[in-house]
Amino acid sequence: MPASEADETNARVVIERCGSYNIAEVSAAIQKSLSPFGGIEAFVRPGDRVLLKPNLLAAHPPEKNVTTHPVVVEAVAALVREAGGYVRIGDSPAGSIKGIKRFWRIAGLSEVAEKTGAELVPFETGAMPAKTLNGRRYYISKWVAEADVVINLPKFKTHNLMLFTGGVKNMFGTLPGLQKTDFHKLAPHPDDFAEILLDVYKLTKPALSIMDAVYGMEGNGPAAGASREVGLILTSPDAVALDVVASFLMGYDPETIPTIQAASRRGIGVSELKRIETSPSDLERLRIPDFRLPSNRKIRMIPRPVLNAIGKAVWIRPVADPKKCIGCAICINYCPVEAMALINMLPVIDYKTCINCLCCDEICPENAMIQKKSLLAKLL
Known part of the structure; x- marks a missing residue:
């Protein structure tokens, strides 16, 4: 089987x-x-x-x-x-x-x-x-x-x-x-x-x-x-x-x-x-006690109904780090919902369109996408 x-x-x-x-x-x-x-x-x-x-x-x-x-x-x-x-x-x-x-x-x-x-x-x-x-x-x-x-x-x-x-x-x-x-x-x-x-x-x-x-x-x-x-x-x-x-x-x-x-x-x-x-x-x-997990894991574990209720106060958004980004536009070309545009050689995200799939973070060859958190998200 x-x-x-x-x-x-x-x-x-x-x-x-x-x-x-x-x-x-x-x-x-x-x-x-x-x-x-x-x-x-x-x-x-x-x-x-x-x-x-x-x-x-x-x-x-x-x-x-x-x-x-x-x-x-x-x-x-x-x-x-x-x-x-x-x-x-x-x-x-x-x-x-x-x-x-x-x-x-x-x-x-x-x-x-x-x-x-x-x-x-x-x-x-x-x-x-x-x-x-x-x-x-x-x-x-x-x-x-x-x-x-x-x-x-x-x-x-x-x-x-x-x-x-x-x-x-x-x-x-x-x-x-x-x-x-x-x-x-x-x-x-x-x-x-x-x-x-x-x-x-x-x-x-x-x-x-x-x-x-x-x-x-x-x-x-x-x-x-x-x-x-x-x-x-x-x-x-x-x-x-x-x-x-x-x-x-x-x-x-x-x-x-x-x-x-x-x-x-x-x-x-x-x-x-x-x-x-x-x-x-x-x-x-064999368990690794100090293995670092994703910084957003606690928010990812919040039940969907709760997250929907507090979504405007608790959010994580990808943003390009100007110190690392080389303006290659790979992230822009791969964005599933076309929420990104290259402005002054830096990807800018329309967060009203963004679905927070983090494909931009996953595909970036320079690891230039960082996760920006709301104040409440930082507290979590």
């Missing part, structure tokens, strides 16, 4: 120590994490077309820890090839509609392809089969549809909008083109956007998720936070369970994460920590 379907049995998440991005150490940690599940052979058969889906959020070098580290991708690709699978690697980062090769090169994936013989596939090309779920139509990349096996390779990071980005959210990148922008416009609230993410996760059905938590991102992720050494690899066939464990290690109550809440409502995966078997079993010893 695919991991994204309802499952009444307990899930399992394996956690292995991994102290560096040395290829031998990463490969050993991943193989150990797969051993309780029967190794990579339990997921990949000879001749299978296997798609690896890393987190390629934007064109950032590996040392920024915005994207899945290329050594993790390389290690998984090598294992798949040893099992007789044909490896493809793909994602659809914001801005890649104008050309993906620069993203591959900067993030280190071009080198991975050269070393492993994997094929880098542009999600923006080819016919995209339409799938409908919950009244919403999704055009999933043809490379996902053609894959016999999808392996999900998320990154251990915080997220300003969704609090946490992990296995479930990583599959959102299987939607090519401007669909992602359209869905942000359709569902600006985290609870509604979580439903979109669960739809995509269920439609893409990754057989396995391996999370790069050797280094993660704390603070105001998924792009503007700070790198943080974590020293772990997390593996599970169930990305929901993986996210529950990862968010707990980060310092969250997993039940506050919108995607986990949505998974619980819909019976997708295992969303209760008590129903998840972990190796090692003592998660408290």
